[in-house]
Amino acid sequence: MRKKLLLLAAVIGLVVVLSGCTQINEPITSESEGIWNSYFVYPLSQVIIYLAELFNGSYGLSIIVLTIFIRLILLPLNVKQLKSSKAMQDIQPEIKELQQKYASKDANTQQKLQQETMQLFQKHGVNPLAGCLPIFVQMPILIAMYHAIRRTQEVSGHSFLWFELGSPDYILPLIAGGATFLQQKLMMSGSAAAQNPQMMVMLYVMPIMITVIAFIFPSALALYWVVGNVFMVAQTLLIRKPMMNDNKTGGVKK
Structure with missing residues (x-):
């Protein structure tokens, strides 16, 4: 447990460092300097613009497609994380x-x-640290996606469905919070984490935080959170079901 806490602290430190490497309110352009801008944020920003052009200028569809694509790339890591969590649960x-x-x-x-x-x-x-490795790989990518959406100027000038991508919305944050709660609930279901009071507190605190932040930030970011969490809910349902069936027929192999 101590090692996991240290790894979590390291991840948080990585987030802080990466976030501090760039000005979140500064538009991303080809002239933006730094490794973080040049190799992470700017390429994603260009993909967002490129996809929007394919979809008749719909930056909402662009964000949805890119979010799903990134989640698909990260899928093997998420599967590994779920398997590691189940293995720990079994023993x-x-x-x-x-x-x-x-x-x-x-x-x-x-x-x-x-x-x-x-x-x-x-x-x-069972490797107790195996579930932490995917976090290290995912965090830079997901933070870069967040920066790309926030700092791509073209996004803020467009609308999608009922909301303006560059302005806060009042419905989407509630959907984002609900999707976050459902995703965490599914992840904890039937696991040892469900018996941990601290994890139960996070089950309710995290969705509230996401909802409050989504009320403040542009709705393009809330859309990104909603799509990502809905994908994670579907992924968890599809992956956990065969895992649970396997658990009923054999559990951990002796």
Whole structure:
């Protein structure tokens, strides 16, 4: 758990560093300097413009298509993350047995607990850190997508469906928050995380945060969040179902 927290802290640090590498309100152009701008944000901005031209100037459709395309590219990593989460879930009863066996807090007992826990991981071929790796790969891409949408000037001057892409909307943020809640609920369903009070708090706090932010930011970003979360909901449903069926027929292979 400590290692996972450290990895999470490292991811947050990466987000801060990447966000600080560029001015979020500064338009992205071919003259924008820096590795982050040149190799991440600007190429995505150009793809958004290119796709919009294919769709008769519809930047809304452009954002939707590009978001889905990026999610498809990241799909193998997300599958790996879900499988890792399920594998950890499958061995939770054995981990709890070890924790009860070595309940004493003295250094020697805790060392034995760590050793036998690692042996348990090796026995079932479970890497407790495997679920964190996809986060490191995804975050720069998703942050770059966020920057590209926010900093592409052409986006703000167009509308899509009932809302203006460059202005906040009042309906889309509610959809974004609802989709975020549903996605997190599905991810936690049947897992050990559902028993964790802190995770349960995040289940409600994160959708509220997304909703509030979406009320402030341009609706193009809310559209990006909605499409991404709806894709994740569909992905979770499609991937978890065969996993759960496999769990009923065999579980973790001994």
